[in-house]
Amino acid sequence: QTTAVPAMSNTLVESVEPSAAVRQSARVSWLRVGLWSWAGVAACIATVMLIRFLRCWRTIRSAGAVQCLELEAMLERLTQELGVKRQVRLMVTQSRIGPAVVGLWRPTILLPAAIAEAHSPAELEPILAHELIHIRRGDLWIGLLQLLAAIVWWFHPLVWLTGRRLKFEMEQCCDEEVLAELNCDPRLYAAGLLEILELKQTLRTVPVVPGVR
Numbered sequence: 402q403t404t405a406v407p408a409m410s411n412t413l414v415e416s417v418e419p420s421a422a423v424r425q426s427a428r429v430s431w432l433r434v435g436l437w438s439w440a441g442v443a444a445c446i447a448t449v450m451l452i453r454f455l456r457c458w459r460t461i462r463s464a465g466a467v468q469c470l471e472l473e474a475m476l477e478r479l480t481q482e483l484g485v486k487r488q489v490r491l492m493v494t495q496s497r498i499g500p501a502v503v504g505l506w507r508p509t510i511l512l513p514a515a516i517a518e519a520h521s522p523a524e525l526e527p528i529l530a531h532e533l534i535h536i537r538r539g540d541l542w543i544g545l546l547q548l549l550a551a552i553v554w555w556f557h558p559l560v561w562l563t564g565r566r567l568k569f570e571m572e573q574c575c576d577e578e579v580l581a582e583l584n585c586d587p588r589l590y591a592a593g594l595l596e597i598l599e600l601k602q603t604l605r606t607v608p609v610v611p612g613v614r
Contacts, residue, residue: 464496
């Protein structure tokens with residue numbers, strides 16, 4: 402009887418240890434599945450965003466651009482008046498993409514030729530100022546951070562809702578700053594934006610970057 406007790410306890414220990422190892426192995430397996438699933442979806446989102454942007458940029462480059470010296474002079478003047486420290490380029494594109502700002506290190510304002518030809522320089526001044534304020538505020542970098550957050554936390558609905566609200570607030574702030582900086586009539590500015598939005602069915606936005614929506 403004295404020798405049977407240790408034998409029985411050893412049997413119990415041996416039976417418990419394999420079950421704990423199985424549970425630990427199952428947890429590790431599920432963790433690996435979760436990590437691979439998260440990484441796969443995040444990689445898909447990043448790839449889709451990159452492909453959409455590259456296709457959009459290729460369309461812009463292939464469509465060609467129109468030189469408009471009067472608008473370029475206006476852009477240079479507005480850059481100084483609004484205190485934008487960076488050198489900004491203007492591309493009046495033949496494509497139907499824009500208005501928008503692209504380029505983190507070399508910011509470029511995209512203005513469709515359809516808008517430039519249908520409006521006078523005075524009417525386009527608030528639109529250019531709107532895009533310059535995006536650059537001055539650093540909205541391109543904020544948009545990049547929001548995109549990275551959406552890639553990392555793609556599973557959280559609040560991240561997508563917050564990103565949508567963030568874009569709305571950025572546009573709202575730019576509109577308010579345009580009215581304050583240029584001291585223009587809000588009705589005329591709103592009318593100019595509405596005329597652009599009337600072309601919404603023919604104009605396209607650049608993915609990920611700020612622009613008139």
